[in-house]
Amino acid sequence: MGFYDDDMYQVQRKKRRDSGIGRLILTSITSAVIGGLVVLLMLPTLSKAGYISMIQPNLAFAKDEGDAVTAANTANTVVQPVSLSVESATVEAVERVEEAIVGVINIRRVTNFWTQQTGTVEGGQGSGVIYEKKNGKAHIVTNYHVIDGAERVEVSLPNGDKVEAKILGADPYTDMAVLEIDGSAVTTVAELGNSDTLKVGEPAIAIGNPLGLEFSRTVTQGIVSGVDRSMPVDLNSDGETDWELDVIQTDAAINPGNSGGALLNIQGQVIGINTLKIAREDVEGLGFAIPINDVKKITKQLVxxxxxxxxxxxxxxxxxxxxxxxxxxxxxxxxxEVKAGVLIWQIEEFTPAAKAGLRQYDVIVKLDDQEITSGAQLRKYLTLEKTAGQQVEVSYYRDGFLKTATVTLGEQGQ
Incomplete structure (x- = not known):
């Protein structure tokens, strides 16, 4: 009897538990349905208040609010290709200057080894930038190494015409040259910018003729990777630096044939003249351009x-x-305290330095207020900051003592 009573007790507990679970499930379903109805009823109000955005499928192809398309019409709609006119800062920058970019062709005279006959051949191609037009003539800036060794130079214009060019001036140290052509066919002159205001990270656009005229006015884009860079230049291959070329570093692709072309800012102004790149298998994105502010000073004197x-x-x-x-x-x-300088290895008699009292084995450490640590720096200062007839104060060490001398500079050609 006791066993029976205990069993009935367990059955009653189970019934009560099952009844409670059923009521809980029913309550949950009812609450969910009521909550869903409330949300549906409030959707228009929430949408008007800006809390949610309601998508209306029937208006997916509407041209404006008053041009709704029904669901039936939407189902039968044929999607047509859309033609968009895209204008970007880069496109506009290139359009401003691309007609001022030309090809520069180096024509050399060679002698046939077997016949000993001489003739002219194309010695190479590069790029140039038309930066000035006056008195019926157009002036083009390019690199010295583009026209080096040329008997004559031709310029390929944007319209495909080739015209004879005159070399107005050239300098191997700065790698600059200026050409002159007839200006009658020139329609665009590049605007020169200000390279002193460049900031690392701003856009840079290179335009030129990589690998020759077949790819004329090719455009590549990157950023200004570095400013105030200096590249050592050994002109006579003696292992010593003859010149330090100030350059802008960029990761915009610069290839053979781009030399003499333009490096642009996003406004389409020329901020540099492309000159070289680091060409090694383990190196990418290291291109260099001569700052346009240096170019302005150099071209003026070359002209x-x-x-x-x-x-x-x-x-x-x-x-x-x-x-x-x-x-x-x-x-x-x-x-x-002396860590670097320039030793006077030889000095000629009756030269400006000798007349000012300088001697062999004096060590020059400063010109005016500019510290001088190498012969390349000395040459650059005398080239870009001084001219013949001007005076320069030379600070130098002799027998352990710091001395100064004022030298009236003479003139030296290249």
Whole structure:
């Protein structure tokens, strides 16, 4: 009897539990249905208030609010291709200058080894930028290495015509040259910008003729990767730096044939003249351009004088860092604070330096207020900052003592 009563008790507990679960499920379903109805009823109000955005399928192809398309019409609608006119800053920048980019063709005279007959051949192609037009003539800036060794130079215009060009001036140290052509067919002149205001990270656009005229006025885009860069230049292959070329670094693709072309900012202004790239398998995106502010100064003098009139000291310089360290103390008697400079390796008689009292083995450390650490820096300062007839204050060490001398510069051609 006790067992029976206990069993009935368990059955009753189970019935009560099952009844509670049923009521819970029924309550949940009822609440969900009521909540859904409330949300549906409030959708228009929420949409008008801006809390949600209601998509109306019937208006997917509507041209405006008053041109609704019914669901039936939508189902039968044929989607047509859409033609869009896309204008971007890059496109506009290129359009401003592309007609001022030309091809530069180097024509050389060669002699046939077997027949000993001479003739002319195309020695290479590069790019150029028309930057000035006046008195019926157009002036083009390009690189010196593009026209180096040419007997004559031709310019390929944007319309495909080729015209003879005159070399107004050229300089190997700065890698600059200026050409002159008849201006009657020239329709566009490039606007020169200001390279002193460039910032790392701003857009840069390169335009030129990579690999020749077949790819004329090719455009590549990147950013300004670095400013105030200096590239060592060894012109006579003697292992010593003859010049330090100030350049803008960019990751815009620059290839053979781009030399002499334009590096643009996003306004379509020329901020540099493309000159070289680092060509190694393990290196990508290292291109360089000569800053346009340097180009302005150089081209002005090349047009006026045909060359850069360098201030002439009359010495043969040698970098102090190439001299054995023991000689700094034992032979030159330099103090410990001297870390670099230019040794006067040779000095000619009756030159400006000799007349000012400078001697062999003096160590130049400063020109005016500019510190000089290499012969390349010395040449660049005398080229870009000084001209013949001007004076320069030379600070130098002799027998361990710092001295100064004022030199009236002479003139030296290239």
């Amino acid at each position: 006026e004088d045909g060359k850069l009139k360098r201030g002439y000291l009359g010495i043969v310089p040698r970098d102090l860092t190439t001299i054995p360290r023991y000689a700094w103390k034992q032979e030159l008697h330099l103090p410990d």
